[in-house]
Each structure stands twice: as C-alpha cells, then as structure tokens.
Amino acid sequence: MAASLNFPRLKQLTLRGVIMSEDALHSMLSGCPVLESLFLNGIVGVGCLRISSPTIRSIGFRVRFNRYIVQNPTLLQELVIENAPSLQRLLHYDREFAPSLQRLLHYDGEIGLVTIRVMQAPILEILGILSPSISKLVLGTTVFQGMCAISLTTSMHTVKVLVLQSLGLNLDLVVDFLKCFPCVEKLYITSFTLKKSMKNAMSYNRLDPIACLELHLKKVVINNYCGRWPDDVGFAKFFVLNAKVLREMIFITSDNCDDKWMANQHIRLQLNNKASSGALFTFERRCLVPTFSLKADPFEWSGPREWHRMR
Structure with missing residues (x-):
C-alpha cells in the first residue's frame, strides 16, 4: 500500500521501526513532492536509499534495530544523495555502538556499517555524526574509508x-x-x-x-x-x-x-x-x-x- 500513498502537502516525515521494501520507500518519498525533513529510525528492508529531491532540507537516520523483533534484518547499508539542492543538514545518529570497542573492531551484525555518497548537495551546512560505523564517506571525488582520508580532492x-x-x-x-x-x-x-x-x-x-x-x-x-x-x-x-x-x-x-x-x-x-x-x-x-x-x-x-x- 505504501507505493500508492501520496502526501502532496507533507513537509516532515519520521519512520521508526518500519518494515518495508526499497521500492515501497522510494515510491512513498516520490509521493511527497514538498517534503523538507526526513528522519529514518531503524527501518528494515531498505538496503540502499537514494535521495533526489528539490525541497528536502534535513535528513536524519539511525541504522540500529532490535534484532529480536526481526531475525536477520536488512538494514540500511548505503545512503546516496543524488541531487538535493536544498539539503542543509545530514545527520547520522548511530552512537550506541561506541561503548563496546570490540563491536567496533569486529562487526557482529548488530551494527550497520553504512556507506554515504554525497553527489549533489551544494548548500550542505551541518554534517555528522561521522564515526567508524560509516565504512565509507564519498563527497564528490573525496573519499574517507573508515574515517581515514583516501583522497582529498574535493x-x-x-x-x-x-x-x-x-x-x-x-x-x-x-x-x-x-x-x-x-x-x-x-x-x-x-x-x-x-x-x-x-x-x-x-x-x-x-x-x-x-x-x-x-x-x-x-x-x-x-x-x-x-x-x-x-x-x-x-x-x-x-x-x-x-x-x-x-x-x-x-x-x-x-x-x-x-x-x-x-x-x-x-x-x-x-x-x-x-x-x-x-x-x-x-x-x-x-x-x-x-x-x-x-x-x-x-x-x-x-x-x-x-x-x-x-x-
């Protein structure tokens, strides 16, 4: 049903603990033509999210999900900002992993390791939290791999x-x-x-x-x-x-x-x-x-x- 939803006047959307497919989420977002704020908190079933929106100003996401609710969940692994001319804030909220050093050094499946690619975000002002849970950060032609700079060209x-x-x-x-x-x-x-x-x-x-x-x-x-x-x-x-x-x-x-x-x-x-x-x-x-x-x-x-x- 998500694929058929349309919210022509919706400006703020939060999805928390929602189980849906990539196609359904992308269809739902395409039905929100004036969306300005999107927060995804522990969604399941979406491995890759691609954002192309002329109105989106703020994107926040948190990968972590209770594995006891869904066995072997598909968590967000890649976020691609294809074209977001109005995007000002890109916020990553997975910070619970930090107290456990072993879980950082040996990925155990409970923590999403995310790749973030920012292709077009010409007015981005706020960025974080950038942490070891982001396996790769690509900003134009600049690449950070596991928080270490591989190339600094942009x-x-x-x-x-x-x-x-x-x-x-x-x-x-x-x-x-x-x-x-x-x-x-x-x-x-x-x-x-x-x-x-x-x-x-x-x-x-x-x-x-x-x-x-x-x-x-x-x-x-x-x-x-x-x-x-x-x-x-x-x-x-x-x-x-x-x-x-x-x-x-x-x-x-x-x-x-x-x-x-x-x-x-x-x-x-x-x-x-x-x-x-x-x-x-x-x-x-x-x-x-x-x-x-x-x-x-x-x-x-x-x-x-x-x-x-x-x-």
Whole structure:
C-alpha cells in the first residue's frame, strides 16, 4: 500500500521501526513532492536509499534495530544523495555502538556499517555524526574509508558544523576532515579512549595553513576529555595554539574540575599562549547528546550544566 500513498502537502516525515521494501520507500518519498525533513529510525528492508529531491532540507537516520523483533534484518547499508539542492543538514545518529570497542573492531551484525555518497548537495551546512560505523564517506571525488582520508580532492566550503566520533583523539584524522571542510565554524568531537597513544604532537606548518584554523573555526567541543594523558592534552592544545578566531572551546569531562585540576589544565594547555586573544575555555560535566530537531544547531546543548570557565 505504501507505493500508492501520496502526501502532496507533507513537509516532515519520521519512520521508526518500519518494515518495508526499497521500492515501497522510494515510491512513498516520490509521493511527497514538498517534503523538507526526513528522519529514518531503524527501518528494515531498505538496503540502499537514494535521495533526489528539490525541497528536502534535513535528513536524519539511525541504522540500529532490535534484532529480536526481526531475525536477520536488512538494514540500511548505503545512503546516496543524488541531487538535493536544498539539503542543509545530514545527520547520522548511530552512537550506541561506541561503548563496546570490540563491536567496533569486529562487526557482529548488530551494527550497520553504512556507506554515504554525497553527489549533489551544494548548500550542505551541518554534517555528522561521522564515526567508524560509516565504512565509507564519498563527497564528490573525496573519499574517507573508515574515517581515514583516501583522497582529498574535493573541498566542501558550505559545511559550517561538523561532528566527529573516533577511537582516541586522532589529530591527523581531524586535520584531514578540516582540510575537506575548510569553512567549518563549529567542531564537535567525541572520543573513546584507547590505551595506545595517538601521538598528537603535530606541529602547525605556517607555510601550509589550514583555512579553517586561520579564518573560520569559532567553537570546538571535545566530549570525553580526560586531561590526564599527553595524547588528549596534546590534541586539545593544537586548537588552543592554532585556532586564530576561536571564541569558545568546551571540554566535557567526568573529572571533578576542582581548583587544583583547573590550574593544572591552564598550564598543560598553555592557555596563556592561545592563538585567539578573546577565546573562552569552559570545562563542563555533562553528556553531549544530539537531538533530531529543526533548530539551527541540533548539537547545541540547552540543558542543565555544571561548568567552570577560564580565559
């Protein structure tokens, strides 16, 4: 019946836990000629979704599905943005995999490994969460394989908000993304610590400047910041010392943030040598949880917070 449905005035559509075929979903979407917002939460039966819409502004999806409801479900494996001239937000919400490191390194069938291909999205502004659950990200001729840059031949100058999730704070990985998105203004990073050091001692080459750090990056949020090991301190310090127009850097931590800890962070991060004279540094105890909303930045925190701020 889905194939015969038409919603000529529908602007927002959410499908949650729906079982349907690819043909049925594509037919249903073609019957929504003015659709602006689409959120797919754990749909089954659709392995590949292709989007070609002149009106769609926001796409959100979550692959994870309760395997006890449907045995051996066909989950979304590929999302292709063929032509979306109005698309501003592409939001990926599979974040539950992160606490289990083994499930990241050894795919067990419960977590969808998704390929995302963006062919035409000329005004895309918000992109994330990009994580190891995305096996391949193709942006024009630029390719990221498992979060690692294979080719960096296309720059997307429209993206202003970028959200990344990785195993450990890997500076090389993040810098590659910043080169691909040179006009990012807000950068959200969630890391899940590995025992192995990520060797975040990269020095900034002034002869090969990163446009984002020089001209655009105004806000950085690091979720799961520890501040006790050289790798995460070195990662954060790179932005402190090199982001020239930074206005705010937020460290979300589980530590107590007492006076002694804060003083130690001030020294280790070299805040006296910050590249942006007006930058504020905030240490908070909370959890970064994105919501699928239509506000300007869906990753902006609006709930209660316990925070300490330094200049």
